[in-house]
Amino acid sequence: MEAIRSRLSFNLHVLATGAWVASLFLVALLAAREFRVAPWALSPANRLLSSTTAAVPAEAVSVPALILGAASIRVGDRAADALGHLTGSVRFLDRVEERGPLGTREVRSYQRADTDFILVLEPFERGGEPRVAAIYLK
Secondary structure, eight states: OHHHHHHHHHHHHHHHHHHHHHHHHHHHHHHHHHHHHHHHHHHHHHHHTTTHHHSTTTTTTEEEEEETTTEEEEEEEEHHHHHOOOOTHHHHEEEEEEEEESSSEEEEEOOOSOOOEEEEEEESTTOOEEEEEEEEEO
16 A cells, blocks of 8 residues: 555656646746747837838927917827818928838828928727827927
8 A cells, every 4th residue: 555655646746847847848938939029029120110210300309299379289199180280371291101010100291380390190009090109390
């Protein structure tokens, strides 16, 4: 009877150790996968705002809001609402469109009597409506 008990306890110990080693291997495998993906995501060819940086001049300054008379446009506003505020003395100059990771990204350039500005419009989630992602002053 003692021989059966010692053989059974030995097998339970080996099984527990094997399960622990397998779980450790799984965690190491998942960590290695995350480390392998990170350099690809940060490479210059896959930058998120690659065309935006080409459409926005280097001297442009990012601002959180733009005041247009009685109306204002803020980062996070719906694109339809923001474009509705662009009336009167605001003149449309250029539009650059590209496919972003969450949908279509538009970079629109405008001119006003006192300054030029750029609106970046893109969805903040998959299938979401476009919003103002950035405002730049030239």
